[in-house]
Amino acid sequence: MVGTPMVSHVLPGLEIIRELVARGHRVTYANSDHAAELIRPTGAEFVRYTSVLPVVSNVWPEDPVGAASLFLDDAIEVLPQLRAFYDDDPADLYLHDVGAFAGRALAEAQGRDLVQLSPTFVGWEGAQEEAGAAFAALPGADAYTARFAAWLAECGATTTDVAEFSGWPRRALATIPRAMQPHADRTDPDRVTFVGPCSLGRADRESWSRPAGAEKVLLVSLGSAYTRQPEFYRRCVAAFGDLPGWHVVLQIGRYVDPAELGEVPGNVEVRSWVPQLAILEQADAFVTHAGMGSCGEALACGVPMIAVPQGAEQFMNADRLVELGVARRLDTADATAEALRTALRELLADPGMASRVAQLRADARVEGGAPRAADLIEERLERITAAKG
Numbered sequence: 001m002v003g004t005p006m007v008s009h010v011l012p013g014l015e016i017i018r019e020l021v022a023r024g025h026r027v028t029y030a031n032s033d034h035a036a037e038l039i040r041p042t043g044a045e046f047v048r049y050t051s052v053l054p055v056v057s058n059v060w061p062e063d064p065v066g067a068a069s070l071f072l073d074d075a076i077e078v079l080p081q082l083r084a085f086y087d088d089d090p091a092d093l094y095l096h097d098v099g100a101f102a103g104r105a106l107a108e109a110q111g112r113d114l115v116q117l118s119p120t121f122v123g124w125e126g127a128q129e130e131a132g133a134a135f136a137a138l139p140g141a142d143a144y145t146a147r148f149a150a151w152l153a154e155c156g157a158t159t160t161d162v163a164e165f166s167g168w169p170r171r172a173l174a175t176i177p178r179a180m181q182p183h184a185d186r187t188d189p190d191r192v193t194f195v196g197p198c199s200l201g202r203a204d205r206e207s208w209s210r211p212a213g214a215e216k217v218l219l220v221s222l223g224s225a226y227t228r229q230p231e232f233y234r235r236c237v238a239a240f241g242d243l244p245g246w247h248v249v250l251q252i253g254r255y256v257d258p259a260e261l262g263e264v265p266g267n268v269e270v271r272s273w274v275p276q277l278a279i280l281e282q283a284d285a286f287v288t289h290a291g292m293g294s295c296g297e298a299l300a301c302g303v304p305m306i307a308v309p310q311g312a313e314q315f316m317n318a319d320r321l322v323e324l325g326v327a328r329r330l331d332t333a334d335a336t337a338e339a340l341r342t343a344l345r346e347l348l349a350d351p352g353m354a355s356r357v358a359q360l361r362a363d364a365r366v367e368g369g370a371p372r373a374a375d376l377i378e379e380r381l382e383r384i385t386a387a388k389g
Contacts, residue, residue, distance in 0.1 A: 307327045
């Protein structure tokens, strides 16, 4: 497995790695030290590389071309490090994160099979015309594409078209509910299989106890990448603190000091990090940044959401949750204490909410998760073995 060091990209696939190791496969996992302590408990052999992604500072460009350029910079930096390990010990099959361009380049240069693990939505027929054209029109996009093409021409990859290399996996396992995929009916089933959220097994190793007397539980989390939001957290405390019958779990990340929140009522539990799945399995509502991992876990746990998107594809995710009838969307600037309280009240008053979240929960879980993903990877390995004779 060749991953990227963002926690939101590592967590969705860890149970697949754990499952493959448990089935007796030798699995290596290449990533930076930032993700090492998440990876090692799976039993995979950790292969260290140095990344240039800003996962420590957690400061990402708002400009889409600037953000894309960071991943290209990382691929250029990481590929020689991967080759130093894997050229002498090549894998039979490479798994790679959607953002780990170096993983695909390595597999193609070695003539090995590969499968992309995508923790977000994948390309669909017509996506290049609909979404790619907007990116291509941005300042700096031409220079980015030219630099990407030059790297592909010299790095050993056999796929040299930038749009195909970055947007069209040969084979992909999407670790998201199919319900969250834009234009799911226009995805290629020969390339993409939706296996649904693969992190559910993690709940068995997490623990969280619902406080005695808590009639309802609300989780508030902006994930791992957009947590420098003390003002938003203060609004949540004002909105939900002392709300009768409610216990609130507020994740603030490691960049915010709890003292910045001011006085916190007794029904608000403030943490820098939370066992999200363990809480979602007991929660009645979820205020989320609408990252795909959090959306998938909430859908698989049957929890309605207040979506407050922060960046990247989260705005599309938030709108999709609203379309599915399981969320209210608030942009950050509009997420006042009054608006947050109103959104929570509307969620609970919606007469069709319970049946919709129950149906989506069932749909997400039937997709198979980590065991099905491991089955499909094993089928790929069996074909490789058979081809060797």
